[in-house]
Amino acid sequence: MSEYNPCLDCGACCAYFRVSFFWGECQSSGGVVPDDLVVQINPTRVAMIGTDAKPSRCISLEGEVGKQVGCSIYANRSSPCREFDASWVNGVHNPSCDDARAAYGLPPLTPPGANEPHWPDDGDDGAKVA
Numbered sequence: 001m002s003e004y005n006p007c008l009d010c011g012a013c014c015a016y017f018r019v020s021f022f023w024g025e026c027q028s029s030g031g032v033v034p035d036d037l038v039v040q041i042n043p044t045r046v047a048m049i050g051t052d053a054k055p056s057r058c059i060s061l062e063g064e065v066g067k068q069v070g071c072s073i074y075a076n077r078s079s080p081c082r083e084f085d086a087s088w089v090n091g092v093h094n095p096s097c098d099d100a101r102a103a104y105g106l107p108p109l110t111p112p113g114a115n116e117p118h119w120p121d122d123g124d125d126g127a128k129v130a
Helices: 079-083 095-103
Strands: 020-022 038-040 045-048 061-064 068-071
Touching: 020 079
Parallel strands: none
Antiparallel strands: 020 045, 038 045, 061 068
16 A cells, blocks of 8 residues: 555645746657647746646646646656655655645645644543653
């Protein structure tokens, strides 16, 4: 069984940020990103179609943000997508993840174990004895 991936229930970053990168990542330049999914934004950079203006939504995002999503080119995604981690992946907070989630009314992700009570419930009245 694989570990839970909060990104598959979110997708907010794919529908909030501009995804721009060096044109050399495109297939016609030897990269992996399909050429027909990008738009030129300056002489050296391209952006995923749909992320070059607001409101933003990447052409490769499938599904409903905040419900169930996926990337139609996941194996061939650009470097900004490969480098963007959900908050608390490997124990690192990502405020940009929080910002994108907030734009869609989603709560920020919490560190693993953060939703667990600090003290185990031992059935007493809550008083702790040292």
